[in-house]
Amino acid sequence: MRPKMTPANAEILALKSLAFLANSGEPLDRFMALSGAGADELRDRAGEPEFLAAVMDFLLSDEALLTAFCDDASIDPREFQMARQALPGA
Numbered sequence: 001m002r003p004k005m006t007p008a009n010a011e012i013l014a015l016k017s018l019a020f021l022a023n024s025g026e027p028l029d030r031f032m033a034l035s036g037a038g039a040d041e042l043r044d045r046a047g048e049p050e051f052l053a054a055v056m057d058f059l060l061s062d063e064a065l066l067t068a069f070c071d072d073a074s075i076d077p078r079e080f081q082m083a084r085q086a087l088p089g090a
Contacts, residue, residue: 005079007049010086013075014052017059018042020069027065031058053087060084 021028022042032038035054037045045051059066060081070077 005082005086007086010083011049011052013073013080013083014049014056014087015046016073017069017080018046018052018055020072021055021059024065027062031055034058050088053084053089056080056084056087057089 021031032042035058037051059069066077066080070080
């Protein structure tokens with residue numbers, strides 16, 4: 001049984017998705033272009049729930065990328081969506 005999706009658990013999952021994105025090549029370039037964030041900003045803002053929510057929104061906008069992340073993290077996409085809802089701006 002998975003723990004309840006708290007904001008803290010959601011942030012942990014979002015950080016994992018940021019790490020996945022950081023190692024993804026072209027999707028990372030696309031995210032940086034769309035968000036205007038540079039490499040330094042990715043590191044600096046990694047602790048901000050609003051920025052982590054933006055990372056999750058980006059993955060949610062690309063089904064193939066979301067599926068790849070969920071497969072890599074061994075989670076159900078519905079769990080990812082629940083985590084996103086636990087962060088600001090949902």
